[in-house]
Ligand SMILES: Cc1cc2nc3c(=O)[nH]c(=O)nc-3n(C[C@H](O)[C@H](O)[C@H](O)COP(=O)(O)O)c2cc1C
């Protein structure tokens with residue numbers, strides 16, 4: 543195998559723990575000659591970092607981008623690209639009193655079952671902090687997609703039962719919950735702040751729209767474009783479901799309602815969400831993910847310690863009272879990575 547073991551694919555490996563020295567990513571398959579710099583990646587890091595508003599974890603991380611390999615004179619060399627993000631605001635002592643207890647809903651119990659030990663400091667590898675590395679890699683993939691006229695945008699569609707009823711794309715970056723509806727946004731903020739004040743949390747729904755993908759991208763079986771997107775989304779902590787286009791509503795529709803008729807200009811509707819038979823139709827790719835309520839809450843809850851002893855647990859530390867606002871850039875990043883990979887596969891097919 544060469545240094546780039548997946549040269550024809552766009553692949554990532556992330557590393558690091560929430561309270562370790564750093565998190566980061568190694569990216570294989572970056573097209574040689576791609577112009578990319580730290581400032582471009584930093585824009586996406588700044589959208590994801592914690593400590594920016596009352597609706598996110600107050601942990602203060604700047605996530606300054608350090609490119610340590612794969613770039614020469616501002617251009618990708620095609621060799622593995624490594625990006626390191628040093629952790630700055632660790633407070634592992636916040637977890638000392640629950641070192642041997644399992645938080646309900648977090649990965650403490652399952653990690654111990656798998657590895658026989660665990661890094662209890664801020665959830666270690668299971669922390670949402672790992673997604674900083676994905677966002678860095680996603681920025682590189684986004685740069686690649688921009689060259690093909692592809693854009694990816696996600697927004698918060700629903701939080702704690704409050705739904706966006708209008709879609710204003712400019713609004714998304716203006717409010718801290720990243721809603722596309724300026725009327726719903728303050729209600730969502732109020733809901734999160736209220737739940738946080740009583741030591742609780744809430745979840746929501748995030749919608750993602752990928753525009754500009756040519757028809758014909760994807761695989762007909764196994765690595766279908768929708769299957770790859772689904773795996774990428776479910777691989778993000780706290781994501782519990784995904785639906786494409788009409789999604790679960792399709793189960794209640796008739797064929798005559800769900801089919802997307804065509805004329806000479808293309809599809810007349812998009813219930814398929816832009817993918818049929820695992821391959822892009824050329825219409826917008828539209829999917830929604832379900833985000834669970836943050837598990838680390840300060841309300842007392844029943845649990846056990848590692849020795850099986852029952853106890854009531856209260857989780858301290860700096861937690862997101864709702865994960866939706868911060869997961870939006872992560873969902874975009876994972877979507878960029880999947881589409882970039884599938885486009886590379888398509889190019890290899892026709893090479
Ligand atoms: C951006 C982001 C931020 C998160 N913030 C928190 C948090 O502050 N507290 C918490 O308990 N879980 C948080 N999570 C969720 C946990 O990482 C996740 O619940 C955990 O890894 C267990 O995985 P699962 O929920 O997918 O089963 C966050 C996830 C993401 C993607």
Ligand SMILES: C=C(O[C@@H]1CC(C(=O)O)=C[C@@H](OP(=O)(O)O)[C@H]1O)C(=O)O
Pocket residue numbers: 560561591592599600601603663664665668669670671672674779838859860861862
């Ligand atoms: C640090 C980040 O988010 C963290 C994700 C997280 C979790 O359990 O997933 C728990 C909190 O970590 P800690 O208690 O260690 O501060 C969040 O702050 C980040 O996203 O950069």
